[in-house]
Amino acid sequence: MDTAADYVRNLLLDVLSTEEALACDAVLLSGGLDTSIASEGLKLHITCRGDSKLRTAITLTIDPKQNGLVISNNLFIHEPQDVIYARKIAHRLCLEHHILTPTLDELLAGEALDMCVRVLGTFDGMELRNAVVIATSLIQAKKLGCTRILTGDGADELFAGYSFMHSMSDNDLQRYTQNMIKTMSFCAIPLAAELGIKVWSPFLDPRVIEYATSDQGGSKSIKVGEFSGSVHGKLVLRKAFPEVISAGRKKEPIECGSGTTVLPKLAELLVSDPAFEQEKQEALEKYDLVVRDKEHLLYFRRFRKAVLDSPEALVRMRRYGPDTCPDCKFRLKDGSSFCNVCGLYPARPISK
Structure with a gap:
């Protein structure tokens, strides 16, 4: 393992050993790299330092078989992938896994969407296609009695997870990351607060933010490069945790991984x-x-x-x-x- 990856691994494992981490009793498990590292790091590598309360995983996926309207009009471009990876992670960690499979009509008419619009104060489609997945999962967490939810928020912003960041020069990427820190926000935080629960992400720990924006950790060569035969963002995270299930998974927005990416096409029909x-x-x-x-x-x-x-x-x-x-x-x-x-x-x- 290279020096940067070794440093980041130790840093995140240290963050995941804090009381804030060990108090998380559920994870919104997309099965992406970020939640893979957060949950697997917490359960597999930290139990020797403290008693993790993490017992529950929640994943939302749109099941094409339950949406006849969608199937008949060939709206699905590909099968949602989140649940495939999430199942493997939940099984490895012996988590009670709740897979939510609402229909698209239920998402459009349900309390989760209304809560997103009201709490977030938005009618932006890109935001709501992602936020309704988070809100629906948080509502389920509340019903299950969960009080502190683990997420992977912040990794994409700090470690060049978005594809448009990959073509930036080193200096531009560092400046963009610095500016993004000032403006970034995560819908899970206010949505959870509305429900009386809390969310927590290891990537938003001040120590992680400081490293990702430092002269050493902010370098593009640290964040973007080849891993397992493909060019990825969040390179240092992948190298730091090569054993996690989603180490080589390509970045997908929540709407793609869950299946809500078809909502614009459904609206055309409605x-x-x-x-x-x-x-x-x-x-x-x-x-x-x-x-x-x-x-x-x-x-x-x-x-x-x-x-x-x-x-x-x-x-x-x-x-x-x-x-x-x-x-x-x-x-x-x-x-x-x-x-x-x-x-x-x-x-x-x-x-x-």
């Missing part, structure tokens, strides 16, 4: 063209915002009730004034070119 054109115009004339597509409209309907028709919510979220999104007129986050309310990008000129 909303007629005349209804879309009419409601799009009403949104512009009555609420002064742009609805861009049919999936956007499905989420906007909930956002309208939860936010636009709620004076309290509007005051909290701050609309109009300086530095607002041109499409929805809500304030933009400092330093961000992305509107976290409607999903417009770029919502302001991108500095070079």
Whole structure:
């Protein structure tokens, strides 16, 4: 093992031996590299230092067999992969594994989506396709009596997990990572708080953040490179934990791994063209915002009730004034070119 990988392994194992880690009683197990390291590191390598309470794993996957509408219209590009890896990890760690298989209609009509729109204050499709998976899993965790949930949040942001980061120069990647730390947010934190439970990720420990942004740990050569015959991000994490089940798994967004990536195509079937054109115009004339597509409209309907028709919510979220999104007129986050309310990008000129 090289020096950087050895350092990161020891660092994360140390973080996973803290009281905060050992108190986690469930994991939102996507089966990706990040949750693989978090859960396998906690259960396999730390039990000798303390008694881990981790007993439960929760994975959400869309089962094509339960969605006849989707099958008949050939909406699935590929089978969701999260559950395949998650099963192996849960079996290795002897975790009680709860596999959630809601239909797409249930996701679109259920309490999880309403909670996401209300708590996160968004009708952005990309955000909600991911967040509804997290929310549904957290609701199940609450029902099971879990109180502290382990996640893999932060690894992609800190260790170049996103493919668009791979082509950056070393200096650009380091600057981008530094800026991302200032603006990054994770939906699991406020959604869990809404349910009265907590989430925790080893990658958000200050020591891990400090290393990932240091002159040594921030280097592109540490984060991006070949592993098991393919070029990956999070290279140092893969080298640090080559024995975990998902060490060589390709990065997939939550929506791809779980199967919610088909929601935009489903929306095309659920909303007629005349209804879309009419409601799009009403949104512009009555609420002064742009609805861009049919999936956007499905989420906007909930956002309208939860936010636009709620004076309290509007005051909290701050609309109009300086530095607002041109499409929805809500304030933009400092330093961000992305509107976290409607999903417009770029919502302001991108500095070079």
